[in-house]
Amino acid sequence: MLRWTVIFLVVAIIAGVLGFGGIAAGAAGIAKILFFVFLVLFVLSLISRGVGRS
Known part of the structure; x- marks a missing residue:
C-alpha cells in the first residue's frame, strides 16, 4: 500500500510541474x-503484535 502512495505522490508532482492542477x-x-490508511494499518499491526507476545 505504501508503494501505491508513492506512485500517486510521484504522479501528483509530475502533473503539478506540467501544469495539470486538477489531476x-x-x-x-x-x-x-x-x-x-497505511499508517492506521501499521499501528494496528504493531498493537496486535505487542498483544500477541504477552
Whole structure:
C-alpha cells in the first residue's frame, strides 16, 4: 500500500510541474488517503503484535 502512495505522490508532482492542477490535486488527495490508511494499518499491526507476545 505504501508503494501505491508513492506512485500517486510521484504522479501528483509530475502533473503539478506540467501544469495539470486538477489531476495533481486528485492524485495528491489519493496519496494522502492511502498514506493515512497505511499508517492506521501499521499501528494496528504493531498493537496486535505487542498483544500477541504477552
